[in-house]
Amino acid sequence: xxxxxxxxxxxxxxxxxxxxxxxxxxxxxxxxxxxxxxxxxxxxxxxxxxxxxxxxxxxxxxxxxxxxxxxxxxxxxxxxxxxxxxxxxxxxxxxxxxxxxxxxxxxxxxxxxxxxxxxxxxxxxxxxxxxxxxxxxxxxxxxxxxxxxxxxxxxxxxxxxxxxxxxxxxxxxxxxxxxxxxxxxxxxxxxxxxxxxxxxxxxxxxxxxxxxxxxxxxxxxxxxxxxxxxxxxxxxxxxxxxxxxxxxxxxxxxxx
Numbered sequence: 001x002x003x004x005x006x007x008x009x010x011x012x013x014x015x016x017x018x019x020x021x022x023x024x025x026x027x028x029x030x031x032x033x034x035x036x037x038x039x040x041x042x043x044x045x046x047x048x049x050x051x052x053x054x055x056x057x058x059x060x061x062x063x064x065x066x067x068x069x070x071x072x073x074x075x076x077x078x079x080x081x082x083x084x085x086x087x088x089x090x091x092x093x094x095x096x097x098x099x100x101x102x103x104x105x106x107x108x109x110x111x112x113x114x115x116x117x118x119x120x121x122x123x124x125x126x127x128x129x130x131x132x133x134x135x136x137x138x139x140x141x142x143x144x145x146x147x148x149x150x151x152x153x154x155x156x157x158x159x160x161x162x163x164x165x166x167x168x169x170x171x172x173x174x175x176x177x178x179x180x181x182x183x184x185x186x187x188x189x190x191x192x193x194x195x196x197x198x199x200x201x202x203x204x205x206x207x208x209x210x211x212x213x214x215x216x217x218x219x220x221x222x223x224x225x226x227x228x229x230x231x232x233x234x235x236x237x238x239x240x241x242x243x244x245x246x247x248x249x250x251x252x253x254x255x256x
Contacts, residue, residue: 012040018092023102025053027200031225037066044088046073075102075128085135098136107161125168143187156255180245189244196251198223218253
């Protein structure tokens, strides 16, 4: 667990705000949850099968004086996702920031891609994002923030087998644009953060596959979850109040 993310008292730009981070138990999601809490937000995270890791994130936030809540909610179950939003609102008194981080990957040539893998990718990466966003928008206070964690693969796919994953992340990018119009009158911004190779359990920075991806980035390295979290924290802050409907790369120059 990374506990190095911190923020001085003078820079608590999210003080009084409430955030929900889906899939916030590890990697990018955990880093985002900790950074938003460091900036002053009360943070709820969802998890599907790792209560110990969820508790670890909550304890890390509480150890620095923050408020946190872990909620079990499988992203493939719409009722559970809606209930997680409602529990966040009931516990913390509202919601100002939604980070749709929960996501999965499955890679295979299109001729071999199974129906089960396709349906699960759509359920988590597309339907889960829709459900969380719809429910959050019903409760979100004006001038809120919705931030999707998409992927550089929505516009850059350097290897075979990723077409269906790219399909789901392309859907998120398009959804972002439409949502910006739907919610703009309320001052709610909607943006899509598109990471490139980032060192996580799902995509570790060691091994032959990582070596091949690393060479395709301009910086010749993998990103760190904390770097993505810093970007998300900026988009969640008042400093980003005029940015909406955008898909924004944080990819080390992979798509440059």
